[in-house]
Amino acid sequence: MLGEVLYPLVEKIEHGGAAKVTGMLLEMDQPEVLHLIESPEALKTKVAEAMDVLRNVSPTDQLASLSLNDNLES
Template sequence: MLGENLYPLVEQLDPDAAAKVTGMLLEMDQTEVLHLLESPEALKAKVAEAMEVLRTVARQQAGGAADHLASLSLKGNLVS
């Protein structure tokens, strides 16, 4: 029920990541989520915080994938 009320508000702030951000916010304490529903400024700040977390994770995953690719060697794996 909280998610049904929260999602449209998050979607107005960030339509592309609304589902993911709503899920993140729903992991918070229920009283905090209720506060977000009542305070547009608090919601905006929390959505911005969640988006920063998502960007940080995406950068780390991209960096990890690049490091993994850089460590691969084709020597010995070539078929003659």
């Protein structure tokens, strides 16, 4: 339910990474997520932080993630 409310708000800020960022934010405690929904400035800050994390993931980490997913599908 929180994701359904949070996703459109995140999408307005960061269209391309909205799904991934929303997932990251939903890992936070519920009161923190509720605060983000109520505070556009706090949400912008957290979205920017999440995008920084995503940009700084090394290509090796991304490849490891892909290979793990491939093994799960087999």
